Every structure is written in structure tokens, then in C-alpha cells.
Amino acid sequence: MSNASHHDTEHDHESGAPHSTLRGYLTGFVLSVVLTAIPFWLVMGKVFPSSTLTAAILLAFAAVQIVVHMIYFLHMDAKSEGGWNLLALIFTLVLVVITLAGSIWVMYHLNVNMMPAMSGPSSMP
């Protein structure tokens, strides 16, 4: 039995499955709690009067927390699956940025430049 489990452990190692540690999970959890609590506090406590500033800070916190989750929970690094994981992620991120930024940019300008002048919001069908 111990022989078999020893073999299994080796198999895990060879198949490139990430080896997780308690320390890694706890670090990720504590960082996530902090990175979640601060944005909620910023909005619920109305810390900054400027919406633009708050939104920018919120997005920055979200980006950092996503990186924390990627590293500590999804075990991403440059070496997992021979680098293909990271390559696929970078490709996906490029597509995500194009989709999000492109859609919002194009549709905003269509709204601003091509909507007929209206007397008021009540004239909307």
C-alpha cells in the first residue's frame, strides 16, 4: 500500500499537478480578505467624494486581487504546464482588454456623436 501511494505521489509530480501548501492558501486568503474589505469600506463609508477617484481605486484593488488569486489559488507561474498556461492567459487577457475597452469606447462615442438631439429623457420611446 505504501509502495502504491509512493508511486502515486511520483505520478503527481511528473504530471505537473501543482503542489499546494497551507501557507500559500492562507497567504492568499488573508490578502484577499484585505483586498476585498478595503473597496467595500471605500464605497460604503463614502470615503472619497469623487466617484472617478473611487472607481479608479476599486479597479486597481480588483486587478491586484485577481493576481493574488491567480498566484495563490490557481497556482499560476511561468513554469506551469511548460509555460503554456501563462501564454494562454496572456492571449486571453489581450482579447479581454480589446473586448472591454473596444466595446465601451465605440459605444460611448456612438452615444455622444450620433444620438439625435432630444428635448429630454421623456422623449425616449
Add this chain to the structure above:
Amino acid sequence: MSDLALPVVSPSGDRTAPFLARADHHPENGTLLGFWLYLMSDCLVFACLFATYGVLGRSYAGGAGGAQLFELPLVALNTSLLLLSSITYGFAMLEMQRRRVRATLVWLVITGLFGLGFLGVELYEFAHLIAEGHGPQRSAFLSSFFALVGTHGLHVTFGIVWLVTLMAQVGRHGLIAENRRRLACLSMFWHFLDVVWIGVFTFVYLMGVLP
């Protein structure tokens, strides 16, 4: 994989394999990479839904906006439930590495309960909105809101179905290599859903209530 490369006789007469990159470690099992590619395609689905919400999120059609509709304490509760389920799934993976079937199952049950709690709160929120006349047909903002948050909730639902299936598998066959591979895939799926939720609570809820 080196046995797949046929030895090539070079002009000098040595039997070598010039096209074989020996330093590159190729994983013998591509399941985890394949599942990662699926998650990336899922990421694009959510990117489209986020883009839709980004474009339509302020088109209230004379109805109520996020500031009136969203209850942030409820969202905070949901966020903590999902984050707690992420760490308990991590504990299940740690017990799996130690080959402890019972402890793995206990942590999986706790993860499933947190997931159900998350779904319960979300369904309560949806039912509350629809009952007050703020259903998806009310405005473009609510359509895109229900599409985005509902798709995430659907993912969590299927994640729980998968979790229960795997608990039955582990209970029946133990932590064999196949089940460990399946648990590793579900681990990625579950943590990925938490990553998407970071985008949801930031972009939809917190930025939605800003004046």
C-alpha cells in the same frame, strides 16, 4: 516523450535527434492544460457579458439604478461566502495531497454548503428585485445585470453539481489518480469563479452604487 523521436542519422554518421528539445518538460497528461484552455474560453464569455454591462449599465430607461437597487451588505455577505468556499476547497486539496479521504470529503461538504449559501443569497436578491418590478425586462441596465450575474450563478450551480458528483466518486473509489485529476480540475473551476466574482462585485455592485 523522447521515445517518440526517431533517431536521425546525421551526415557525420552519428545517430542523434536534432529536433528534440530535451530541456522542455512536456507534461504527460494534458488534462489540466486542456481544462485551463476551457477556463480561458469561459473567461471570454464573461468578458463579453462585462462589456455588455459596461455599455448598457447606465441605461436605466427611467427606472431605478444601481444606487437604489443594490444592497451592499448582502453583496459583502455573498463575497465572503464565495471567498470562504475558495479557502475550504484549498483545504480539501491539501487533505487530498495527504490521501485522507474522510477529511477531503468533510472540506468538500463545507465548500458545497458555502456555495449553496452564496446561491441562496443571490436567488433571494433576484427574487426580491423581480418582485418589486425590477426584472430583466425593465431596462437595458437590468437585462445586462441579470445576464452577467445570472451566468455567474449558473456556473456556481454547475460547480456544485460537479462537487456532489465528485464527492460520490471519492466516497466510492477513494482518492485514486483519476479522482485527484478531477478534483484538481474542479479546483481550478471553483477558484476561477471566485476570480470572476471579483470583477462582478467591483464593476457591477461597488461601481454601480457610486453617484
